[in-house]
Amino acid sequence: MAISNIRYGEGVTKEIGMDLQNLGARRVCLMTDKNLSKLPPVNAVLNSLAKYGINFQIYDNVRVEPTDQSFLDAIQFAKKGEFDAYVAVGGGSVIDTCKAANLYAASPSAEFLDYVNAPIGKGKPVTVPLKPLIAVPTTSGTGSETTGVAIFDFKELKVKTGIASRAIKPTLGIIDPLHTLSMPERIVANSGFDVLCHALESYTALPYHQRRPCPSNPIERPAYQGSNPISDVWALHALRIVAKYLKRAIRNPEDREARANMHLASAFAGIGFGNAGVHLCHGMSYPISGLVKTYKPKDYNVDHSLVPHGLSVVLTSPAVFAFTAQMHPERHLEAAEILGADIRTARIKDAGLILADTLRKFLFDLNVDDGLAAIGYSKADIPALVKGTLPQ
């Protein structure tokens, strides 16, 4: 398995100008979104670029929960700019958009669907060399700074899908906990739920040696290869941090220890699921966010309806793990214990129910919307949600 390089520490963002100098970058593309473009994380990057005399252009038109259209807009910007390095400052939406821009600018003759995951796209392997991309996450959820995945809403089909290739993984992730101090409460919560599900799903994913088919040539094996002894280390470690710190990080923006630990947990869980993969919570989340009607979440300053990714993932998690426990009941019990359940007298056959109950309690304490109804879905939507889940 392959693991990204990361640098961690309060204030390490100020070194980014030196990193770009060391890379010999002469024309840098700085990607972010409209909200962030006026906030401290982008300022920290701009100051460092100025200090080290780095020539750059800003693209701040990234859409939160990007679409094929918003990807294409960023790609066009990247193609025109002929950049030799990229910097993405933001959450998963920004980092994923920047990965796509880097990829398609490096393969000018590729059609958009060429690299999109099959069956929606053609899932072609990436064989062109990409430019260096430095990712500076400002949320603590996606782990996108450590993965080779870029997710977007495919508007025509009303589904989320993505591009997955080791080639688009950032060259360096800068994990600077200072950027988490300005995150509003619900963004901390929803991005933390994403970390929770990355950890739980990658730990309970089909083990790598049970996946079929296994391509005989290592170069053809997917980035998502099933749970394995290394992704397990990251998943469990991230889950322990979530259990210990998520509540504190949500409730108190001044709790630097909690927010710093969640920022690391996001990267750790990213390394885990970036190699193992995720399963049902994420699979079902894509139609849940793709089919959104009028829901507008608190703390998100956007002009369109939106189910935040972490929320769309976590809503189904109690039901998902009640169901998946039959495959690996020991791992489900172990996860429940980490999240606070007393399993001393638990029966292995109850593992799924125990983890589901533990999750419900954990989420209830964190004021999660109460199920799909709370975000605007009714029974009549079930067929469409199922239809949207099946391609995943």
Added chain:
Amino acid sequence: MAISNIRYGEGVTKEIGMDLQNLGARRVCLMTDKNLSKLPPVNAVLNSLAKYGINFQIYDNVRVEPTDQSFLDAIQFAKKGEFDAYVAVGGGSVIDTCKAANLYAASPSAEFLDYVNAPIGKGKPVTVPLKPLIAVPTTSGTGSETTGVAIFDFKELKVKTGIASRAIKPTLGIIDPLHTLSMPERIVANSGFDVLCHALESYTALPYHQRRPCPSNPIERPAYQGSNPISDVWALHALRIVAKYLKRAIRNPEDREARANMHLASAFAGIGFGNAGVHLCHGMSYPISGLVKTYKPKDYNVDHSLVPHGLSVVLTSPAVFAFTAQMHPERHLEAAEILGADIRTARIKDAGLILADTLRKFLFDLNVDDGLAAIGYSKADIPALVKGTLPQ
């Protein structure tokens, strides 16, 4: 921090021919030692090279516990061969020798001391591009497949020293537990002690944010950067595996689960210390092995006196951690607990003694030679041992 790519699984060595094809390799240097050249791990590699039509030359003259002379011999072979890829099949001695050969063949005008660590060498940064190196470890100790370090005996000064640069880190480590099944008992034990000390030393190393000086440019920061939240994960995980499996792996060569886990632990601890660094056990081990007189260990088929690296490291460990506990007593207690101590009523000020006692018991159970006297040293050797330790 930077982490190597590794592939894990029984039999994955047979894919190495494909990896070399994928790399476009046309002239491969296969390095190993005389013993291994007739054993199953090398055979598995040779079969794969033949199957995929890979053109190669063998160098099987690696010295166990290499010296500057043995490095130079391998370097000369590499320079002549004009190879475009390297494969190292063996323990740390083979992998380290191969790293040095790759480095100096890529910098033909460099003097040997240019890249050797200061103060013995000049410690110059590596700026030339190296060829891909695939490492196939056959012992479970060094973790060399995941690190940017190559260690050797500098004969003239009778000390061990090395070369440390991210640039010499292998491109891929192939962690194939099949290769551990033929390891004799004492090799399992001594290499396991190396894992134990890598984990303990990197977990108790000076924290990265307390190290001085901190070079302002990230490119000048050393590979060994002090303990940090990521190396901690690897160190603790490796320590738990050692506590659970080392005894079983030593005693029963048929215990595949134990030997496979120790093979992974070696890589995990390597990722930990390869980023955090090691301290006194390793620092003191270099004169202990460098000044060896007549000691010839059981199970090592060599024609020269030798203190196996893992043994030279572990002999001082109880004394070392009794001493270092004052810096981080909590971490020392935590390590003692993982190794089996009951710390419920322990006082924090006794952390060093508790870890030392726990280690003595752990090592006694594994039939470790009883101190420096058992490997041929007397009181009269102390000044020379101290002198050899100080440059470290």
